[in-house]
Amino acid sequence: MTAPESATESRLSSGGLAPVLVSVWATIGVLVWLVIRSADDVTYGYYGGPFALAAGAFACHRIVRAGELARPVRTFWLRLEFAAASLALTAVIALARANNNTGMSIWVAVPMMLGVSLLLAAFLGLPAPRRTALCWLRGTLDTLTIAIASALIFWYVVLDLAPAGTSLSDKVIAAVVGVGGVLLLVVVGKSAAAPETVVDPAALRVLTTGPVTCVAGTILLIAGDDRSRLALSVLALPLTGAAMCIGAYLQRRALTRPSASSFPARSVFDMLPFAAVIATAGLVITVSAQDMNARQRIVIIGALLITGCVVARQLLSLRENTLALRGIRRQQAELERLALSDNLTGLPNRTRFLVALGERLDAGLPAAAVLIDVDDFKMINDTIGPAAGDQLLFQVSQRLRERCTGDEMPARLGGDEFAVLLADGDPVAAEAAANRLLLALADPFRVGEQQLLLHASAGIAIPGDGEGADEVLRNADIAMYAAKESGKASFVRFEPRMRDDMINHATLAGELRNGIARGELRLLYQPVFDLVTGRLHGCEALVRWQHPSRGFVSPGEFIPVAERSGLIVPLGAWVLREACEQLARWRSEYGPGAVEAVNVNVAVRQLRATGFVDEVAAVLSDTGLTSRNLILEVTESSVVDGWQVQEALQALHDMGVRLALDDFGTGQSSLSLLRAFPVDVLKLDKSFVDGIADGADRGRLAVAAAVAQLAEHLQLKAVAEGIETQGQLDRLRDIGYRYGQGFFMAKPLPAADCGALMAADPVAAA
Template identity: 60%
Template structure:
């Protein structure tokens, strides 16, 4: 239901067109059934039709998904509709009451006409040579002269004696101007640079045609004809404007299709020719009245020669017209591709940035939602890029369906999308983010698969003086904050987030230098056999002693290392350092030394193509056997994709033992035991904390179940975070054999670790 409602919101509105056509129909019915009396009802259709035209045109004028020239064009037409509507309201009000005020009511109508003319100056024009401009001027001049002659010799000859000469002349000037405007509209409709739909422009040509009809009937028509055009003209023009706007909305609702190239040949090209033919007919008619037979033959021959020359020119231009159609179609396709994503049909980064900058430059409200698909890489790795591309297309379709006409959904690249909103208030922007999350939470049917494509969304509101790049950067920062909070969520940008990013970047730079300057060192936390008291191994933990900051907590610099990619060189250093230290202990203490060392490995390291070779090289260089090394991985890294799975399988075949760290906290722990080679389960500290609390039976049950599961699967179970004697006793009673924690021993430097190691070995041997 939600999807259908969203589609309905995005669908162009037909109601204004229906209202305008209904107004025209009502006036026609009134004309058919009217009797002598008040003419006021006949003028009621004008305001209704113009209000409908205003709504339809204003709808496009407020859409941020379209280019500025289109918005400016239709915004001026909406203002023109208001002005003409005011004039029609005056005509309605004063139709019977005060005819003397009627001329004043023409003022807002004329203002509306001027605005509609100015709208065409908003449209970009193609580059024309001097010859092309001359051709355009000559076309207009031809139509103007022909129109003036026809009005002078034909229309004015039929003038009603009651019409004053001033009114007749003014009407003739308006009629000729309307004919010229037809040329302007035609050229705009055929221009390859025009951004407004050419069919919409052709529909708008109804207005000048109505103007011509009005002037002709005003000068030479009878009382009935003048009444018909006076009550029907404005509703017809309003209906044409509403219909043209609706057509424009329909075209804008097809983002996946490239705009069609304007046709080179059109009926508007024939206007100058029609003017020539009409003038020629007028010349023949006038000469037939006033000249002799010989003079008539000469004039008719001259007209025929001119017609033959024109026909010859038309045939010569036909081939050029076909060539121009192909060129303009290619130009339109290239312009579309330059501003749209070829896979999804959405606006691309270039168009999104241009529209965002345009709004900010105009000091208009704007907000950006940056949408990043969570774990999309896993879809590509496990199912292939074809399925991934199909999923991106479906995501784009859902974004489009759940965006209003005032939103601009875009694909910035990869699995990153953005939506531009016409607001700078937190509430509407957050509501839009929530709607998108809800829409994406519904599974997608991609081929034979049902896939989830949850997303993390960053919300950024444009502030005073903000540039487009800054707003996008803020949305990006907020999006990463949403991912850090657990994914499938949205976060709104706050200034403190930027400070955190700056601090992270600074800390990342200092960490890079720390690796080079040997500011890092390892501490070792023993792993004990909690039954015999023997030390079975140790976990290598990286520490950083900053020359200025002092000891930097791992919780501060490890996330920075993972986000910046420094986790790869850092992890390589930890691996080699830990193995070299174990080799030294073996050489120095022999059987008293621990047999294995645990090293934490990040998902980024497992994705490195040469990681298995690196491990093998370190073991070879240090003289250790694979069983001496335990690599600890988290559940999130294990499910990171096909490449990680293959790396873990290769390590297991090498003989390296694998430990699943923080076991029990993920959502797929049991399935991982079947899918991946695991040797050790490390019960997360959060479950150890609750085993002595009689009220927390859930954590107690999990801790007991992990011990039984490890025994059943012939795996080692290690309890982490033991801090009290009661916890130790309870874990021992549950069947745990191995444990580590501050109660047993804190992380120690190598020399203290060696002392404890030898002391423990002597104590166990004596016992």
């Protein structure tokens, strides 16, 4: 748990315990007074009510002010605050009339009924699932059944036990308060048992203390003996206040723990309508036994027996329905678990993650999303096999589960993509969590007999105003790709400009697609010279884009867009065919003076594409060239991309097409790579050519010399890129480089200018 979360929980706990202690001690004080009380003065027993209910009102007020509450929950506790204030007024009036306690006074009953009405409004105002007209009718009938039965019982049973001389108004008031308490008990019980409740169920169950004490207190105030009447008179309101304080405390504690879906069994309060029917039947039997003759009583008793049979039949049906409902709910819970969890890892899936994130956003609670993607997982999966790859993903999920705190929810979105939902919207805390999770994945993994070292990239998104769960996750995805582009094994927090960049990329991708179709692209050719003779040895095809409105678009701008959008495949196909057709025209025009081969850059997505080898063969056949007339340049990262790329490269090599390793020295250069890869040409990266002329940078000079010697021993052709000065050319030639290219000798040229070099004299290279 982060520091802000700990502070929140501490604040919630400290703010809720003080009212609980006050109300509990007030109730205990009343109990102690009942044990040691004086028979002459009962005033002291009524002091507990005002204190306990004032504490209850304060506890409800404090929770209403908590910023972490959703609006329906805040409204519920606001109404409870008003109810507690009304009942506190009741307690004060009861204290003032303590020595005149001969029944239910209207001065006590009015604020008490106001408090009961506010409690009813609070519970009836809780959000509920959409109900049909039949559901409303069933609920109305249940309410009328319970209300009529409880009114009859109060009138014919409880009030008959009232002391002689009790006024009719006191009886009516007692009956109204008692019936209201019964109805409130039903409403509270049903709300506590409802699976869709937004208020903490434990808090709702505690709040049933209020209506229970209301009903019991009303009965004993009318029909009880002096001792029981006094006990409930002084304990009912303190118990209600304590229940409110404890309920508010449980609600505040619930804010610091994740919510869980539950499917409770049918509530015992559903049995109350049947209990009301049975109780009324017993009352009818009792009354009829006093006022009717034998034949009439037999008819009444027979009718009631039939009613009892119907009730028993309904109870059996209710039990069958309850068992069936339990089975349906178990199946529903299992289906929900399967629908919202990932089969491989057991983590929540994308749907569950979006639901949880959406719930926090709808409730106005702080949140953040961290999207984690394992770098180069496809290559690892192709190397170790799908089964071992699944095992690795399971270990990644376990590592994330272990390193997440109690209020963080890890999820698997699909493939090698994971996400973690944070309960803190602070950017610093979110970045600290992302760093913690990436460090957790940096430790080696053991899969079978292999020990693998992984690294991952992460994107962080903090929800903005009005953003939904899908948009937040999309922002995290954008930030994650930004982390990959910045070098992988890192995290990036989303910024709005990234979305603008993504939109610009998408726009540029659409224009590039149209540009390919409309012929807006053209090729320039970078000559490759023999550094000893100065003659033109070859040329590298470089694509350029002249946009009709943007003007010249740099390859550094549209090539990444093409790679990300997949347009690199049709773009590369056009470059391959255009370059080969141009070489065929040169060879037709210049004969032996033309270059033997043309170099064409190939992206890894082209090598992964099915049928690429056949495409190369078809282009060579259509243009009348042989495999010796084509050199395909690939980067070191594409060579180790996976088995599909390796098979394609081997097939091209077997066909006779020469392969050049471009930008050699900047990637995963190793002797094992050269042994496994069927390479023909090594192209030394420009970064090792810069600064080599004066010999000041001995490190670059050493690398350049080592690459030349390595190429010589492996019988490979070595080509130096980026030659810009005579000094660089001389030094490279001295350490063993036969071929080179760069602006010093020639910039990328149109096809006609490059063809003119084929007929010209050798470039001065001495």
